Structure formats: structure tokens, C-alpha cells
Amino acid sequence: QVQLVESGGGVVQPGRSLRLSCAVSGFTFSTYTMHWVRQAPGKGLEWVGMISYDASNKNYADSVKGRSSISRDHSKNTLFLEMDNLRQEDTAMYYCARGMSYSDISGFARDAFDLWGQGTMVTVSS
Amino acid sequence: AIQMTQSPSSLSASVGDRVTITCRASQAITNDLTWYQQKPGKAPKLLIYGASSLQSGVPSRFSGSGSDTDFTLTITSLQPEDFATYYCLQDYNYPFTFGPGTKVDLK
Numbered sequence: 001q002v003q004l005v006e007s008g009g010g011v012v013q014p015g016r017s018l019r020l021s022c023a024v025s026g027f028t029f030s031t032y033t034m035h036w037v038r039q040a041p042g043k044g045l046e047w048v049g050m051i052s053y054d055a056s057n058k059n060y061a062d063s064v065k066g067r068s069s070i071s072r073d074h075s076k077n078t079l080f081l082e083m084d085n086l087r088q089e090d091t092a093m094y095y096c097a098r099g100m101s102y103s104d105i106s107g108f109a110r111d112a113f114d115l116w117g118q119g120t121m122v123t124v125s126s
Numbered sequence: 127a128i129q130m131t132q133s134p135s136s137l138s139a140s141v142g143d144r145v146t147i148t149c150r151a152s153q154a155i156t157n158d159l160t161w162y163q164q165k166p167g168k169a170p171k172l173l174i175y176g177a178s179s180l181q182s183g184v185p186s187r188f189s190g191s192g193s194d195t196d197f198t199l200t201i202t203s204l205q206p207e208d209f210a211t212y213y214c215l216q217d218y219n220y221p222f223t224f225g226p227g228t229k230v231d232l233k
Binding site for chain 2: 113118
């Protein structure tokens with residue numbers, strides 16, 4: 001069935017690194033832009049970053065830029081988020097989401113997040 | 127980065143009520159605005175994209191409107207399963223930014 005399944009979360013010490021995975025099934029992974037979104041406990045949603053369908057374009061939130069990298073492996077139908085130098089404020093549930101392309105009023109292609117995983121929890125603590 | 131605000135931050139309503147949530151962008155974003163519903167312990171769900179297009183499978187009691195900087199999500203005749211938190215998101219440019227959310231609970 002069509003689904004996204006995140007993994008790789010856990011408890012990590014500040015300053016360490018972590019790689020999250022998002023296994024995709026039920027659709028042609030290689031044709032979709034993919035996103036990461038996180039949510040700190042009791043807080044709102046925060047967009048983390050994106051990778052285009054062919055990995056030619058990546059963008060990140062200012063809060064993670066320079067210490068995060070998003071990649072994808074089409075042979076494994078898997079999306080990745082690597083984060084370095086983790087901080088307590090990175091503690092959150094991390095979701096991967098599929099970008100559903102639509103045309104805006106000006107004809108530009110935009111993304112809405114039409115499919116989400118169940119999330120994987122990352123806790124940064126000493 | 128574009129800043130998104132929502133009002134109210136929370137509201138109490140009864141089943142059958144009409145509910146309106148407002149989202150405002152710090153700069154014009156044409157109609158590049160999506161709405162999500164999130165229930166406790168669950169992933170968000172896409173409701174509206176392009177400010178006013180209803181996502182497939184979403185009940186027609188949900189509707190969106192607006193453009194440029196001011197947007198509205200309306201739920202006509204609130205149902206028990208609609209008690210949740212609602213977020214807007216601008217997908218006009220990177221970094222994408224969410225509004226802080228509006229929690230809808232039972233009066």
C-alpha cells in the first residue's frame with residue numbers, strides 16, 4: 001500500500017549526529033519531491049527541508065541549515081535526513097512527507113504534503 | 127523568511143457550529159497556501175491546497191479562501207471528528223513556513 005515509514009530516531013547526546021530514514025512504498029518514489037517536517041513536544045509544525053525528485057535541488061530551514069543534509073536512494077526507495085551537531089532544540093517528532101505538485105494561480109508548480117509517515121522521535125539529551 | 131500568523135490560537139465550538147480560522151502571511155504569497163489538520167498523536171492531514179482547492183477525500187464542509195496575505199479556512203457544521211489543531215503553510219518560497227496552529231476543541 002501507499003505509505004511512508006520513518007525510522008532511526010532515538011536518544012542522542014548533544015553534539016552527536018543522527019541519520020533518519022523514510023522508507024517509501026506503493027508509489028513511484030523517483031518522481032516526487034520529498035520533505036521533512038518536525039514537531040517539538042507540545043509545539044507546532046516546523047518545515048525542515050526538501051529534496052527534488054532527482055536530488056538536483058535541496059532547501060533547508062534556517063534552524064538546520066549547514067548541519068543537515070537530505071538525500072535519497074531510488075534503488076532502495078528511501079529518503080534520508082542526516083543531522084550533525086545535534087542540539088536540545090532538535091528534540092522533536094520527525095515526519096517525512098510527499099510533495100504533491102499543483103499549479104498555483106500564476107502557473108508555477110508548488111507542493112502540498114499529501115502523504116505523511118507516522119514519524120520517528122528524536123530526543124537530544126545528555 | 128515569510129512569517130505566518132493564525133487567529134485565533136484556540137477556539138471552543140459545538141457540533142454543528144460554523145468555524146472560521148484566519149491565516150496571514152507577512153508578504154504576498156499569491157494563492158500558495160495549504161491547510162492541514164492534526165489530531166493528537168497523529169501525522170497531519172492535507173485539507174486544502176492552492177488556498178481553495180479541496181484535497182481528494184476531504185469532506186465538502188471544509189473550504190478555503192483568500193489570496194496574497196489573508197486566508198481563511200471555514201468548517202461549516204462542525205463534526206465530532208473535526209476537533210483538532212489546524213495549521214496553514216506557505217509554499218510560495220523556501221523556507222516553507224507553518225502558522226502556529228489553531229486548536230479547535232469542544233465547548
